[in-house]
Amino acid sequence: xxxxxxxxxxxxxxxxxxxxxxxxxxxxxxxxxxxxxxxxxxxxxxxxxxxxxxxxxxxxxxxxxxxxxxxxxxxxxxxxxxxxxxxxxxxxxx
Amino acid sequence: xxxxxxxxxxxxxxxxxxxxxxxxxxxxxxxxxxxxxxxxxxxxxxxxxxxxxxxxxxxxxxxxxxxxxxxxxxxxxxxxxxxxxxxxxxxxxxxxxxxxxxxxxxxxxxxxxxxxxxxxxxxxxxxxxxxxxxxxxxxxxxxxxxxxx
Ligand SMILES: [Zn+2]
Numbered sequence: 472x473x474x475x476x477x478x479x480x481x482x483x484x485x486x487x488x489x490x491x492x493x494x495x496x497x498x499x500x501x502x503x504x505x506x507x508x509x510x511x512x513x514x515x516x517x518x519x520x521x522x523x524x525x526x527x528x529x530x531x532x533x534x535x536x537x538x539x540x541x542x543x544x545x546x547x548x549x550x551x552x553x554x555x556x557x558x559x560x561x562x563x564x565x
Numbered sequence: 566x567x568x569x570x571x572x573x574x575x576x577x578x579x580x581x582x583x584x585x586x587x588x589x590x591x592x593x594x595x596x597x598x599x600x601x602x603x604x605x606x607x608x609x610x611x612x613x614x615x616x617x618x619x620x621x622x623x624x625x626x627x628x629x630x631x632x633x634x635x636x637x638x639x640x641x642x643x644x645x646x647x648x649x650x651x652x653x654x655x656x657x658x659x660x661x662x663x664x665x666x667x668x669x670x671x672x673x674x675x676x677x678x679x680x681x682x683x684x685x686x687x688x689x690x691x692x693x694x695x696x697x698x699x700x701x702x703x704x705x706x707x708x709x710x711x712x713x714x
Contacts, residue, residue, distance in 0.1 A: 479670075480637075480646055480647060480672070481670040481671055481672035481673050482670075482671070483672075484671070484672055485671070512695070515696070515697055516670065516671055516697070526668075527668050529630040531630075536630075556630040556633060556634060557630065557633050557670055558627065558628060558629055558633060559594070559626075559627070559628035559633060559650050559668075559670070560625070560626065560628070560668040561626055561652055561661070561662070561664060561665035561668050561669070561675070562592060562618075562621070562624045562625035562626055562652075562662060562664050562665065563592065563654040563655065563656075563657035564657060
């Protein structure tokens with residue numbers, strides 16, 4: 472399926488300064504894998520060392536949070552827009 | 566990536582400090598809207614946000630993805646970008662914690678204001694290293710007045 476992945480501003484320097492990338496992907500997992508294959512430097516910012524998506528990386532398929540769909544197994548159709556949206560977290564100490 | 570100083574007006578810096586005083590002893594947070602180029606980075610406007618960590622607001626803050634999208638929409642309307650985020654450290658120094666580093670995005674400027682019961686202390690800005698190993702300090706260049714939009 473031909474889909475478009477929207478890159479958030481802080482990751483654009485690692486993705487050829489592009490706002491979005493078009494690619495072929497059957498589900499969200501494939502779309503993100505395609506992205507990190509093309510732009511290797513994105514990987515450490517999207518995934519933790521154990522290979523899981525970082526907690527502050529949110530993925531929307533056409534404005535719907537993938538957590539309420541089938542998560543990374545969410546199927547994609549032609550023309551779908553996959554958006555990576557940051558959440559921001561922190562704090563003073565453990 | 567080379568790091569240019571973060572330009573911000575004294576008035577906006579004081580607003581960040583005032584927000585930290587207002588929410589003390591809880592952490593405050595907000596978006597910094599502005600312009601970034603190869604040679605300069607400047608904050609034009611602030612967007613104070615609610616701290617969504619109701620369970621632990623004294624040592625945690627969180628900006629939800631929908632608040633992030635709202636800040637980005639506001640930035641687009643002003644023809645600028647969300648270039649960073651500020652938050653306060655009540656009764657703690659203005660340097661990033663290990664928790665901050667684990668949750669940080671690259672590229673953004675992270676401004677931290679240390680606040681005590683007596684008032685605001687240091688205000689510092691930080692950028693995450695490309696390899697996520699640490700934060701580097703970012704020089705704050707305070708300017709008398711913001712550039713106009
Ligand atoms: Zn912090």
